[in-house]
Amino acid sequence: MKFTAIIVIAPEELEDKVIRHAQQVGATGVTILSGKGIGGESRKTFFGLTFEGTQSVLLMVVGKHLTAPILKELHGILVRGTDSRGLAFAVPIEHLTGIDPHQVQSFEEHLRRGED
Template structure:
């Protein structure tokens, strides 16, 4: 089975929605890291202090067949019209170790359900 890493960078207030949508599309586990970033626009300041919103970086290892459905679900959360509130992308994984076999079984069961 081939795997993909799905990486999502989103504001903290969208974290639960991102996780819910990813799991609905077949993701099983999510690693959450705190983050902060600077977008393309100028940073906001308040009395000379720079305001940077906090973000979550969510990492998921999923079966390759789940990548497109997960990204499609995440698009619904992250993009509203022309406004983007986050970023999601996928990277193919060449080599992998340490994944629990129960996750592989769940990936395969999800694949069988979606094929029928």
């Protein structure tokens, strides 16, 4: 079975929405990290200080067949017209250990049913 790591970097306030939508499409587990981000254009706040937004970094390991549907679903949350509120990308996983056998079984059943 082939797996992909999906990494999402989004504002903290979108964290629950991103997780909910990814799970609706088939993601099962999510690892959540906190971070700070500075975009291409820094925002100034009081006294000329630079604004650093709080970001959530979400890591998901999914079956390769779920990659495109999840990214497509997240696009609707992260992109509004020409405004980007976050970033999502996928990286193929060459080797993997430690994944829950029940999760592998779920992926395999999903493939047998022919779901995309």
